Amino acid sequence: xxxxxxxxxxxxxxxxxxxxxxxxxxxxxxxxxxxxxxxxxxxxxxxxxxxxxxxxxxxxxxxxxxxxxxxxxxxxxxxxxxxxxxxxxxxxxxxxxxxxxxxxxxxxxxxxxxxxxxxxxxxxxxxxxxxxxxxxxxxxxxxxxxxxxxxxxxxxxxxxxxxxxxxxxxxxxxxxxxxxxxxxxxxxxxxxxxxxxxxxxxxxxxxxxxxxxxxxxxxxxxxxxxxxxxxxxxxxxxxxxxxxxxxxxxxxxxxxxxxxxxxxxxxxxxxxxxxxxxxxxxxxxxxxxxxxxxxxxxxxxxxxxxxxxxx
Amino acid sequence: xxxxxxxxxxxxxxxxxxxxxxxxxxxxxxxxxxxxxxxxxxxxxxxxxxxxxxxxxxxxxxxxxxxxxxxxxxxxxxxxxxxxxxxxxxxxxxxxxxxxxxxxxxxxxxxxxxxxxxxxxxxxxxxxxxxxxxxxxxxxxxxxxxxxxxxxxxxxxxxxxxxxxxxxxxxxxxxxxxxxxxxxxxxxxxxxxxxxxxxxxxxxxxxxxxxxxxxxxxxxxxxxxxxxxxxxxxxxxxxxxxxxxxxxxxxxxxxxxxxxxxxxxxxxxxxxxxxxxxxxxxxxxxxxxxxxxxxxxxxxxxxxxxxxxxxxxxxxxxx
Numbered sequence: 001x002x003x004x005x006x007x008x009x010x011x012x013x014x015x016x017x018x019x020x021x022x023x024x025x026x027x028x029x030x031x032x033x034x035x036x037x038x039x040x041x042x043x044x045x046x047x048x049x050x051x052x053x054x055x056x057x058x059x060x061x062x063x064x065x066x067x068x069x070x071x072x073x074x075x076x077x078x079x080x081x082x083x084x085x086x087x088x089x090x091x092x093x094x095x096x097x098x099x100x101x102x103x104x105x106x107x108x109x110x111x112x113x114x115x116x117x118x119x120x121x122x123x124x125x126x127x128x129x130x131x132x133x134x135x136x137x138x139x140x141x142x143x144x145x146x147x148x149x150x151x152x153x154x155x156x157x158x159x160x161x162x163x164x165x166x167x168x169x170x171x172x173x174x175x176x177x178x179x180x181x182x183x184x185x186x187x188x189x190x191x192x193x194x195x196x197x198x199x200x201x202x203x204x205x206x207x208x209x210x211x212x213x214x215x216x217x218x219x220x221x222x223x224x225x226x227x228x229x230x231x232x233x234x235x236x237x238x239x240x241x242x243x244x245x246x247x248x249x250x251x252x253x254x255x256x257x258x259x260x261x262x263x264x265x266x267x268x269x270x271x272x273x274x275x276x277x278x279x280x281x282x283x284x285x286x287x288x289x290x291x292x293x294x295x296x297x298x299x300x301x302x303x304x305x306x307x308x309x310x311x
Numbered sequence: 312x313x314x315x316x317x318x319x320x321x322x323x324x325x326x327x328x329x330x331x332x333x334x335x336x337x338x339x340x341x342x343x344x345x346x347x348x349x350x351x352x353x354x355x356x357x358x359x360x361x362x363x364x365x366x367x368x369x370x371x372x373x374x375x376x377x378x379x380x381x382x383x384x385x386x387x388x389x390x391x392x393x394x395x396x397x398x399x400x401x402x403x404x405x406x407x408x409x410x411x412x413x414x415x416x417x418x419x420x421x422x423x424x425x426x427x428x429x430x431x432x433x434x435x436x437x438x439x440x441x442x443x444x445x446x447x448x449x450x451x452x453x454x455x456x457x458x459x460x461x462x463x464x465x466x467x468x469x470x471x472x473x474x475x476x477x478x479x480x481x482x483x484x485x486x487x488x489x490x491x492x493x494x495x496x497x498x499x500x501x502x503x504x505x506x507x508x509x510x511x512x513x514x515x516x517x518x519x520x521x522x523x524x525x526x527x528x529x530x531x532x533x534x535x536x537x538x539x540x541x542x543x544x545x546x547x548x549x550x551x552x553x554x555x556x557x558x559x560x561x562x563x564x565x566x567x568x569x570x571x572x573x574x575x576x577x578x579x580x581x582x583x584x585x586x587x588x589x590x591x592x593x594x595x596x597x598x599x600x601x602x603x604x605x606x607x608x609x610x611x612x613x614x615x616x617x618x619x620x621x622x623x624x625x626x627x628x629x630x
Contacts, residue, residue: 035433093605100366101608103433104561107554108600115593243444246437285448288441295438296426 002153007276008269013160013229015268016167020222021245022252022260023174024083024215030191030255031211033099037106038086039219040242041113042079046220047233048117048132050075051139060140068142075224076217083216084209092205110242117235132235139231163225170221171261177214178257187211191255240284244271247291253304262302320483321476328475340471342583347474348536349575351481353559354568355528358485360557361566361614362494363521364501366432369423369439370529370556372446375548376419377412377530378537379456382465384408385538405468409477409534416530417523419446424522428515431504443550450545461544469539477535478572481528485568488524497521501566551593558596562603564610569617574610 021043028036053074054060057067090109094102118134149156178184189197190207198204226241227233248267252259267287275283294301335343352370359367385408391400427438451459488494496517499507508514537543563574582592603610612620 035437090601090605094608097608099432101604103366103436104557105601105604107557108597108604111554111593111597112601115590115597119590119594243437243440247441250434250437279452281452282448285445288445291441292426292438295430295434299430299434 002151003276005151005154007272009154009156009160010276011269011272012265013163013268014272015265016164017222017226017264018241018245018248018268019261019264020167020170020218020225021241022248022264023171023257024219025246025249026252026254026257026260027178027187027211027215029249031187031194031208032091032095032102034091034102035106035246036091036212036215037103037242038109038113039215040238040240040245041110042082042086042216042238043219043223043241044117044233044235044238045082045113046075046079046216046223047139047227047237048137048235049078049220050224050227051132051137051233052128052130054140054142059142063141063143065143071142072221072224076220079216079220079223080213083212087209087212092208114235114239134235136232136234139227139233141231142228159229163229166221166225170218174214174218175257183207183210244287247287247294250291250301251294253301256301256303259301259303317483317487320479324475324479325472328472331475332471335471342579343471344469344474344535344539345583346576346579347471347478348532348539349556349559349579350478350572351474351528351532351535352556353563353571353575354478354481354485355525355532356556357560357563357566357568357571358488358497358521358525358528359518360560361564361571362489362497362501363518364504364565365428365518365522366436367439367522367525368436368550368553368557369441369443369446370525371548371550371552372423372439372443373416373419373526373529374533374536374552375446375450375545376533377409377416377527378533378543378548379412379450379462380415380530381408381412381534382462382537382543383456384411385466385468386462386464401466401468405473405538408468408538409531412530412534413527414530416533417527419530420523420526421519424519424526428518428522440550440553443548443553447545447548450548457544459545461542461546463542465538465541465543467538467541469535474535474539477531481531482568482572484524484528489568493517493520498566555596558600561600561610564612564614566614567610567612567616570610570612570615573612573617 021039024039024042025036028034028039050071054067054071057070059067059071086109090105091102094105117131119131120133121129121131143158146158147155148158148161176184178187186197186202186207187210189200189202190204194204197207223238244267245264248263249260250263251267252261252263267290270290271283271286274286331343332340352374356367356370359365385404388400388404388407391397423439423442427435427442430438450456456462489498496507496512497520499510499512500514500517504514533548536547559574559578560571562578563570563572585591607613
């Protein structure tokens with residue numbers, strides 16, 4: 001029983017991270033019909049941005065709440081800027097071209113971030129150690145880990161609770177933005193039909209830019225949450241979570257905001273339970289098996305709309 | 312006559328390859344083998360990504376299947392028995408191993424292709440990438456395939472002649488397919504899938520055929536590669552390898568055989584020339600992809616062959 005509970009706790013905590021990343025995929029796909037392959041790497045950049053900010057603030061020596069908040073918002077701001085820049089420079093010029101062109105560009109951007117960050121630091125140019133190089137770095141502790149709740153052998157730490165709460169708060173915030181604000185209405189209109197939306201006076205370009213920034217900020221938040229509980233960060237850390245979060249988004253119905261959240265949690269639980277009770281070395285294959293099954297059985301995902309191809 | 316035409320490239324190529332092998336110093340031979348394998352991979356991937364217009368990101372998975380099958384076969388065949396000529400035995404075993412590798416890779420292509428080719432565009436890309444990773448994770452978990460460390464101590468069968476013949480075969484097959492009725496069906500799927508279907512082209516069957524054939528040649532490339540580096544590990548076949556091949560195809564032009572061949576050769580030699588800058592290799596690849604997509608999304612040669620661009624300009628019929 002306690003083993004089951006432990007897997008449940010782990011699954012939910014991994015799942016919320018997948019969900020936060022999946023939201024970025026789903027929103028971008030919603031407005032642009034593009035799989036933003038580089039999204040997982042924006043997540044990685046988020047972790048490194050937080051790392052540099054935390055070190056600059058000297059969080060390791062004297063952690064305070066204010067600094068923690070600063071690390072969070074700083075990293076989210078950096079990634080929002082990065083997301084905006086990627087969209088502006090790489091995707092916008094290709095918007096009228098075949099979708100495959102944008103996909104290949106997205107793969108290019110993804111590899112550029114992954115391998116660019118693995119280069120040795122240009123110390124002669126900047127005093128900062130940037131790019132970080134291929135060796136993993138250790139994220140400083142923002143606050144000490146304490147056990148919050150002990151049920152039998154299952155320990156739930158303050159970090160688990162905090163990351164769950166932050167993730168839920170961000171999702172509620174996003175839900176509010178998408179369904180209750182003027183911008184959200186514009187975003188849904190663009191997602192439904194960009195041309196008509198433009199005719200109705202919606203600034204489509206700006207909506208797409210903000211969507212990118214929003215999704216990237218969520219990825220950064222996910223990255224900081226992960227870095228707090230598992231402090232090892234490296235330039236390839238976004239590869240697998242990125243792909244898995246994409247699977248979560250497809251599972252929930254790509255383009256669907258609540259679907260991405262459910263998909264993330266389901267994927268986290270599935271991975272944790274199969275790895276816990278079955279063969280742990282197959283962990284990385286589970287997500288892809290789920291993806292293939294979903295696309296074959298219900299390609300529109302759990303909550304997606306069936307789309308009909310018109311000539 | 313048709314047989315002669317089909318065999319002519321080999322009749323010309325074989326003596327040339329022998330001559331190159333005899334003349335090339337060992338350092339050059341290494342580059343030539345790598346280049347030849349890359350030509351096989353790029354041209355075979357071009358059958359799917361170029362001619363048929365489907366975007367596969369799983370080429371390395373099929374390479375892995377072919378490489379492991381070939382490795383298992385050559386290890387099982389072992390040394391030549393006393394009453395056999397070693398030359399005959401070794402080359403016979405290698406031929407068998409490569410054919411076996413192509414066959415299993417083709418079967419893997421069929422198994423992957425039938426379900427996933429119903430999907431289009433970006434979804435197909437992700438699913439093939441998924442299969443690539445699944446194949447790799449499975450191999451890592453198979454003890455009789457050496458697990459994560461792989462199998463070492465393969466016999467050194469691959470030579471410049473073998474790789475050259477493989478590359479030649481890939482190019483000849485690709486070329487003859489594009490010119491055939493079947494090839495035109497493939498091109499029609501690329502140009503407009505709905506229109507092709509309306510014209511009576513069995514689009515799913517077309518895509519599966521192209522996919523299976525491309526997988527078979529990926530298996531050939533894998534088998535040749537591992538019998539040169541004498542080691543087969545799952546690490547050589549991650550989706551990063553698939554993307555390297557995609558870069559070659561995209562660079563050369565999706566749908567151009569000579570373009571893909573040239574891109575594979577140029578990239579291999581260019582990388583060899585800047586060995587010391589190894590850490591910049593993937594950065595360059597990715598920059599190349601982005602810049603190319605922004606400036607010339609069909610690749611350098613587009614769907615044209617090189618000689619079509621070099622030859623006298625034909626006037627285009629007014630559209």
